[in-house]
Amino acid sequence: MTMTEPTLPGVHVRVLPVDETEADQSALSPDERQRAARFAFAADRRQYVTAHGMARSLIAELLGADPAGLRFAAGGGKPRLIEPAVADLDLSLSHAAGIAACAVSFGGLIGIDVEPLARRVAPRVARRFLATDEAAWLEARPPECRPEDFLALWTLKEAFAKALGLGIQVGFGRFSLRPDPPRAIHLPREAGAARAWRFAQWRPTPLHVAALAWRDGLCGERLGKV
Numbered sequence: 001m002t003m004t005e006p007t008l009p010g011v012h013v014r015v016l017p018v019d020e021t022e023a024d025q026s027a028l029s030p031d032e033r034q035r036a037a038r039f040a041f042a043a044d045r046r047q048y049v050t051a052h053g054m055a056r057s058l059i060a061e062l063l064g065a066d067p068a069g070l071r072f073a074a075g076g077g078k079p080r081l082i083e084p085a086v087a088d089l090d091l092s093l094s095h096a097a098g099i100a101a102c103a104v105s106f107g108g109l110i111g112i113d114v115e116p117l118a119r120r121v122a123p124r125v126a127r128r129f130l131a132t133d134e135a136a137w138l139e140a141r142p143p144e145c146r147p148e149d150f151l152a153l154w155t156l157k158e159a160f161a162k163a164l165g166l167g168i169q170v171g172f173g174r175f176s177l178r179p180d181p182p183r184a185i186h187l188p189r190e191a192g193a194a195r196a197w198r199f200a201q202w203r204p205t206p207l208h209v210a211a212l213a214w215r216d217g218l219c220g221e222r223l224g225k226v
């Protein structure tokens with residue numbers, strides 16, 4: 001796994017650490033500020049504000065626009081830029097303890113996920129979210145490697161589910177991936193040909209793992225229903 005962000009054509013990735021400093025909310029919309037105000041924990045609020053502020057500044061830089069002037073579709077799910085409308089722009093966000101990440105793609109579907117390497121998931125919980133062959137692969141790994149191997153696999157699966165725009169609804173047992181090197185073993189029918197997908201994984205900080213899933217040339221096309 002590399003320490004540096006992946007380079008893919010038309011894909012822009014930004015990652016920022018989130019510390020105790022309150023992030024600047026000045027470019028956020030009234031809706032985003034209201035949502036930020038509703039977080040029970042300050043750490044969650046800072047992650048959210050950093051991720052959404054960063055998405056605005058990255059997209060504004062790429063489009064030559066004002067970050068505060070961008071508008072996103074309401075209603076949750078995969079974030080979607082509606083003003084200015086850019087037909088082939090896709091976007092994905094992730095935030096977790098100590099980190100926020102954003103990926104923007106022109107001409108392809110994009111999904112990003114970050115996790116703290118210190119996150120621990122009980123093996124019986126982990127197995128519920130893995131395909132049978134993924135669980136067998138994890139079981140065959142040395143015991144001391146399993147927690148980080150699970151996180152490597154999990155971030156790839158989340159990034160893929162987010163690229164599809166389905167999140168948890170994709171059914172995490174319906175597709176199979178592998179880290180090191182990051183790749184698809186089996187994808188659900190609605191994802192199209194596995195060869196069109198690219199996966200990348202890196203450590204944006206010594207304490208975090210990040211994954212990116214990208215499919216070239218599907219933006220604007222409708223994906224099949226699950």
Ligand SMILES: CC(C)(COP(=O)(O)OP(=O)(O)OC[C@H]1O[C@@H](n2cnc3c(N)ncnc32)[C@H](O)[C@@H]1OP(=O)(O)O)[C@@H](O)C(=O)NCCC(=O)NCCS
Pocket residue numbers: 048051076077078079092093094095096112113114121125126129158161162163164165166167168
């Ligand atoms: C919501 C989900 C898309 C990702 O959640 P997550 O990995 O916990 O959180 P992340 O910060 O990485 O991603 C959240 C962002 O994904 C985006 N998102 C939400 N729904 C999405 C969807 N259907 N498709 C793509 N992106 C989506 C949003 O931008 C959201 O951030 P926002 O609410 O601030 O706008 C979904 O896959 C999920 O609920 N996963 C958690 C399941 C889980 O934890 N299981 C236990 C495993 S051990």
